[in-house]
Amino acid sequence: MIRLLATAIAAFVAYLFLTAGSGTIILWSESELIIGCILAIIVGIASYRIFCRTGSVRMANPIRLILLPVYAIIPLFIEMARANIDVAIRVITGNVKPGIVRVNTGMKTDLGMLLLANSITLTPGTLSVEIDDATKQLYVHLINVPDELRDKKVVEARELFSFFNIPGWIRRIAE
Amino acid sequence: MNDIFFIAIAVLGLLILFAALRLAIGPTAPDRVVALDTINTLVVGGMILLAVYLGQTIFVDVAIVYALLSFLGTIAISKYIGGEL
Amino acid sequence: MIQTAAMICLGIGILFNTLGVIGILRFPDVYTRLHAETKMTTFGTIFLALGVIIYAGWMLSGTNDSQYLTLAIHTAIAVIALAFTNATGSHAIARAAHRSGQLPDPSVVDRLAEVKSRD
Numbered sequence A: 001m002i003r004l005l006a007t008a009i010a011a012f013v014a015y016l017f018l019t020a021g022s023g024t025i026i027l028w029s030e031s032e033l034i035i036g037c038i039l040a041i042i043v044g045i046a047s048y049r050i051f052c053r054t055g056s057v058r059m060a061n062p063i064r065l066i067l068l069p070v071y072a073i074i075p076l077f078i079e080m081a082r083a084n085i086d087v088a089i090r091v092i093t094g095n096v097k098p099g100i101v102r103v104n105t106g107m108k109t110d111l112g113m114l115l116l117a118n119s120i121t122l123t124p125g126t127l128s129v130e131i132d133d134a135t136k137q138l139y140v141h142l143i144n145v146p147d148e149l150r151d152k153k154v155v156e157a158r159e160l161f162s163f164f165n166i167p168g169w170i171r172r173i174a175e
Numbered sequence B: 001m002n003d004i005f006f007i008a009i010a011v012l013g014l015l016i017l018f019a020a021l022r023l024a025i026g027p028t029a030p031d032r033v034v035a036l037d038t039i040n041t042l043v044v045g046g047m048i049l050l051a052v053y054l055g056q057t058i059f060v061d062v063a064i065v066y067a068l069l070s071f072l073g074t075i076a077i078s079k080y081i082g083g084e085l
Numbered sequence C: 001m002i003q004t005a006a007m008i009c010l011g012i013g014i015l016f017n018t019l020g021v022i023g024i025l026r027f028p029d030v031y032t033r034l035h036a037e038t039k040m041t042t043f044g045t046i047f048l049a050l051g052v053i054i055y056a057g058w059m060l061s062g063t064n065d066s067q068y069l070t071l072a073i074h075t076a077i078a079v080i081a082l083a084f085t086n087a088t089g090s091h092a093i094a095r096a097a098h099r100s101g102q103l104p105d106p107s108v109v110d111r112l113a114e115v116k117s118r119d
Helices: A002-018 A030-051 A062-073 A075-093 A110-122 A166-174 B002-025 B029-054 B058-081 C002-026 C030-063 C066-099 C111-118
Strands: A099-104 A126-132 A137-142
Touching: A002 A030, A002 C066, A062 A075, A062 A166, A075 A110, A075 A166, A075 C002, A075 C030, A110 A126, A110 A137, A110 A166, A110 C030, A110 C066, A126 C030, A126 C066, A137 C030, B002 B029, B002 C002, B029 B058, B029 C002, B029 C030, B029 C066, B058 C066, C002 C030, C030 C066
Parallel strands: none
Antiparallel strands: A099 A137, A126 A137
């Protein structure tokens, strides 16, 4: 029941975002709100088994929901800008030293792994290639392998980022 | 202001042509998928700019659906190349 | 003033998109091309959308037409969807490329191939 409710509320919020500016009740018209309710319940019944697979509603905690956009705007965006300038210089000079390293993530949940893998792909010269589900380790392709990472068997996730402790942020959001 | 949007759309069209070059010559199948993915991203950006240039907000909804469907296409082709399908 | 900001955002977006396309034409193998594609075009499109959002906000404050509010919100949703799907899609392509037997061509270290050859 709680899974159904969470899915329906998420669908309703998405519908509200898509139809903002249609009327006078704050921003929405009456008909949009009624149709949105009906559609959200239908979508909730159809997809709650996929959307909340484990039954944990940890992500419904408002602090985590506020931290997620803050994380996306401040640390992730700054790391992204740095990574882009780095790769832009490599595009122009053609100076690459690629390689695949093994990274220990320290995450416990699937959502944490998803967020970390996507963050790694969007940030400094790194690209996740394969996930080892049993040990929660990632294989990461680096565009420029530094000398001190080349000889290590397993690298900690913290060592891939330069300014912020991205794995710490993700642990706070998703676990 | 509208002229600038038009110039941006023209440049994006040119970039799509260059990415199509990689789609044509790419030596292996994954190279072609990468080029296709680039083209999809550029098309979404172009659609957003076209919506402003033509004053038709509905184009952005098309861009959202296009982004999600192109993602499905990329996933399906990748699964096929990786031999999991 | 606001127009200039929107123009600068559009310029940065076009610049990064161009560099991304040059990257996929120049880099030597699939994985480095994926680096160029994923990071540069996503970042460029984020900036293009930022320019559009700034422009829409300026028009909204000028004309008070709710069409521009819809434009800004839908653009933001499109870009969020794009950022998520691009990262996941590039992950899928990289995994497929490695499974189909394509190893990173100039490479200094490859732990994944070591693990696979041991199994």
